[in-house]
Amino acid sequence: MIVNSLSLCYHNKLILAPMVRVGTLPMRLLALDYGADIVYCEELIDLKMLQCKRVVNEVLSTVDFVAPDDRVVFRTCEREQNRVVFQMGTSDAERALAVARLVENDVAGIDVNMGCPKEYSTKGGMGAALLSDPDKIEKILSTLVKGTHRPVTCKIRILPSLEDTLNLVKRIERTGISAIAVHGRNREERPQHPVSCEVIRAIAETLSIPVIANGGSHDHIQQHLDIEDFRQATAASSVMVARAAMWNPSIFLKDGLRPLEEVMQKYIRYAVQYDNHYTNTKYCLCQMLREQLESPQGRLLHAAQSSQEICEAFGLGAFYEETIRELDARRADLLAKTPEGVEEPAEDTSGIIKMAIRFDRRAYPPQITPKMCLLEWCRREKLPQPVYETVQRPVDRMFCSVVTVAEQKYQSTLWDKSKKLAEQTAAIVCLRSQGLPEGRLGEESPSLNKRKREAPDQDPGGPRVQEPALPGEKCKKPFVTLGTSEDNLLEGC
Ligand SMILES: Cc1cc2nc3c(=O)[nH]c(=O)nc-3n(C[C@H](O)[C@H](O)[C@H](O)COP(=O)(O)O)c2cc1C
Numbered sequence: 407m408i409v410n411s412l413s414l415c416y417h418n419k420l421i422l423a424p425m426v427r428v429g430t431l432p433m434r435l436l437a438l439d440y441g442a443d444i445v446y447c448e449e450l451i452d453l454k455m456l457q458c459k460r461v462v463n464e465v466l467s468t469v470d471f472v473a474p475d476d477r478v479v480f481r482t483c484e485r486e487q488n489r490v491v492f493q494m495g496t497s498d499a500e501r502a503l504a505v506a507r508l509v510e511n512d513v514a515g516i517d518v519n520m521g522c523p524k525e526y527s528t529k530g531g532m533g534a535a536l537l538s539d540p541d542k543i544e545k546i547l548s549t550l551v552k553g554t555h556r557p558v559t560c561k562i563r564i565l566p567s568l569e570d571t572l573n574l575v576k577r578i579e580r581t582g583i584s585a586i587a588v589h590g591r592n593r594e595e596r597p598q599h600p601v602s603c604e605v606i607r608a609i610a611e612t613l614s615i616p617v618i619a620n621g622g623s624h625d626h627i628q629q630h631l632d633i634e635d636f637r638q639a640t641a642a643s644s645v646m647v648a649r650a651a652m653w654n655p656s657i658f659l660k661d662g663l664r665p666l667e668e669v670m671q672k673y674i675r676y677a678v679q680y681d682n683h684y685t686n687t688k689y690c691l692c693q694m695l696r697e698q699l700e701s702p703q704g705r706l707l708h709a710a711q712s713s714q715e716i717c718e719a720f721g722l723g724a725f726y727e728e729t730i731r732e733l734d735a736r737r738a739d740l741l742a743k744t745p746e747g748v749e750e751p752a753e754d755t756s757g758i759i760k761m762a763i764r765f766d767r768r769a770y771p772p773q774i775t776p777k778m779c780l781l782e783w784c785r786r787e788k789l790p791q792p793v794y795e796t797v798q799r800p801v802d803r804m805f806c807s808v809v810t811v812a813e814q815k816y817q818s819t820l821w822d823k824s825k826k827l828a829e830q831t832a833a834i835v836c837l838r839s840q841g842l843p844e845g846r847l848g849e850e851s852p853s854l855n856k857r858k859r860e861a862p863d864q865d866p867g868g869p870r871v872q873e874p875a876l877p878g879e880k881c882k883k884p885f886v887t888l889g890t891s892e893d894n895l896l897e898g899c
Contacts, residue, residue, distance in 0.1 A: 413557050414488070414514045416585035416616040416644055419443040420633060420658050423587075423620060423648035424493040424519065424561065427689050431468070431481045432676035437651060438489060439672070441658040445490050446646075449519045450480055451532070452496040455505045460512075465737045465802050466681055469512045476803070476824055481680065482512050491515035491559065495522065497531030497542065499549035506554040515584070516556050518546060521563040523593040534563055534593040540577055547581035557584035561620070561646075563593050564605045571605060572612050579613050587618035587646050597649070600625060606640035616643035623649035630660055652693050670694055674720055677713065678729045684713040691716070711768060737802050744801040758808060758815040759839050764822065765830035774845035776833035783842060784811060792836070794829045807832040 422429065422437040424446035434445040458471040458479050471480040482490055492513040496502040506516045520543065522533030529535075536543050543560070550558040560583060565571040578586060588609055590601040601621035610617040619642035626636045627650045637645045650657045655673075656664040670691055677687040688710060695704050706719035717726035765776065780792050789812055796807040804821035807828035816836035822828040837844040 413584065414444065414491070416444070416557075416559070416618060419618075419644040421587075421618060421644055421646040422446060422651050422655070422658075423646045424449050424491075424517070425648055425652060427686060428652045428693060430682060430686055430690075431483065431486075431680050432673055432682050432687070433652075433655060433690060434486055434490060435483075435676050435680075436669070436673050437655045437658055438486060440656045440664075441660060442651075442655075443489065444514070444644075445486060446493050446517060447480060447482075447490060447513075449493045449495045449522065449527075450505075452494050452498065452501040452505045454479060455494065455508060456501060458508070460508065461803060463803070464740050465733055466679075468680060471509065472803070476798075476805075478683075480509070483680070487512065488514050491517050493517040493519050493561070495519050495527055495530075495532040496546060497536065499542075499545045502546050503549050503553045506550055506556065506558075510554050510556045513556065516550060516554055516558050517587070518550070518558075518560045521561050521589050521593075523563070537562060537565060537574070537593065540574055543574075543578060544581055547578065547583055551582040559583055559585045559587060559618075561587035561589065561618075563589045563591055563595075564602060564609075566592050566594075568605060568608060572608065575609050575613055579615055583615065585616040585618055585643070586613065587620050588642075590619070590621040590640070597624065603636075603639040606642055610641040610643070618642060618644045618646045620646040620648065623647060623651075623653075627657065630657060630662060633657070652690075653696060654694065666694060666698075671720055671722060674717060674722055675725065675729075678717060678722075678726055681733070682713075684710070684716060687713060687716055737804075740801050758817050759835065760817055760819050761835045761839065762820055763818045763831055763834050763838070764820050765827050765834060769846050771845070771847055776830050776837055776844045779843060779845040780809070780811065780833045780837055783837075792833065794832060796825045796828050798825075809833055809836050811836055 420441060420443050422434060422442045422445040426448045429446060429448040434447065437445050454473065455471065458473050461470045461472050463470050468481050468483045470478045473479050480492070490513050492509050492515070494502060494505050494517070496505070496518060502518065510516065519527070519533055520536045522528070524533065527533030527535070531539070531542075547558060547560060560578065562575070562578070565574060575586060588606050590603060590606045591599055606617065606619045619637060619640035622632070622636040622645065626632055626639070627647060633645050633647065647657060654663055654666060654669055656669050673690065673694070674687065676682070688707060691707055692699060695701070695707065698704050699708065703719060707716065710716045710719055714723070714726050717723055770776070784790070784792055793810045794807050795810070796805050798805050799821065804823060805825050805828035806817060806821050807825070808815050808817040809829070809832040816832055816839060818831040818835050820831070822831055834844055843849045
């Protein structure tokens with residue numbers, strides 16, 4: 407048996423609970439700042455993780471686990487390396503071990519979620535479904551304990567009977583896990599039901615491993631001192647806090663809660679520094695604002711469609727600009743040092759029409775994108791569909807797309823954060839260099855308005871400002887040879 411030599415101690419700890427969407431890097435760092443000892447990531451599903459590649463992001467100084475569609479599924483950094491517990495959703499021991507091995511060098515502990523009562527989890531045999539399959543629990547946990555050098559834990563809910571609960575936790579303890587988190591409600595109970603401190607206490611008195619009490623937000627934990635009261639009421643080693651920390655992560659601060667405005671500003675700073683997706687940032691801020699969502703600030707937040715707009719809503723516009731400048735400078739530095747970074751994205755660039763352009767979603771109505779305009783135009787002109795070829799450069803994982811229309815290639819000289827954005831940008835270069843309407847606000851586009859909207863683009867955290875278009879290279883095979891009129895074009899878009 408492999409000894410978990412790099413052990414995280416679970417005694418007497420304040421812990422940020424795993425929370426889907428909430429427990430991303432900015433929240434975890436903020437919780438650590440305020441005094442949490444251990445922070446759990448949101449539950450991540452084994453199958454999804456197994457599709458991910460581990461990528462060192464030198465611009466952000468993070469380690470990213472990136473899905474094939476280039477979404478960052480899990481982002482972590484050195485600051486939390488000894489404190490972050492990776493929680494997975496799994497129903498299979500081999501898959502669980504493969505995930506543990508994928509992340510173990512970047513995290514402090516591995517946890518299995520056995521408490522989620524939601525159907526999407528239980529119907530795959532994960533979460534609370536595991537509670538009725540102790541053989542599977544045993545297999546998953548013992549495989550993990552033997553196979554990873556990080557401490558393994560699990561998070562459970564209680565069973566309807568105390569006897570069954572105690573039998574289950576004793577069996578779990580025998581797998582060799584390092585600690586167990588107990589949410590003191592059964593799988594049928596909702597957050598408004600009272601948490602069973604007595605059952606957690608009975609578990610803590612039965613087991614030798616540390617028991618982490620959970621479920622106390624709202625009824626028990628409203629301020630920092632309540633955390634210790636909850637620990638005593640449950641006789642647990644440690645306390646794990648979810649909702650109270652989601653509402654205000656300064657709950658971990660010994661000196662008492664900090665004003666929400668200050669907390670949210672700190673949160674936003676981390677979100678920008680670590681390039682958190684704006685929709686996730688917005689979600690977490692909405693959880694903090696709660697009943698103030700109708701306030702002027704709440705309304706600004708609600709309307710925000712990018713990280714920049716979120717920053718502006720909280721008076722952090724200058725901070726945003728400065729941070730983006732720093733990140734751009736770091737990126738440029740890295741590119742200068744990396745030979746492949748300065749290479750052109752396409753093998754043969756000689757005949758490509760280029761402009762320094764980025765796609766700014768805000769400049770377009772929700773239903774319209776440049777790609778749609780280009781496609782529509784090609785259809786009307788009986789041209790083959792535009793063909794997009796996208797490359798990603800290794801140094802910063804940015805994308806550049808080349809679109810071919812009527813045998814002419816078009817690309818932007820600026821790189822984008824996602825394949826989708828890069829394609830939109832290439833489409834703009836094509837449309838703009840040919841003087842075609844591109845669907846921007848203010849342009850007439852009757853027929854496209856009726857079309858179904860494309861899947862939303864991954865927000866880059868800001869194509870900050872629309873870059874001024876530079877004149878394109880001389881067009882070698884311009885569309886105009888195909889005979890178009892502005893009227894026809896407008897009809898098409
Ligand atoms: C927004 C949200 C997301 C959650 N996501 C997870 C999760 O990913 N994994 C998990 O084990 N529990 C999850 N939970 C449950 C919490 O970790 C915790 O067990 C529950 O909220 C009770 O703790 P509390 O009273 O401190 O809120 C989530 C809870 C909330 C409110």
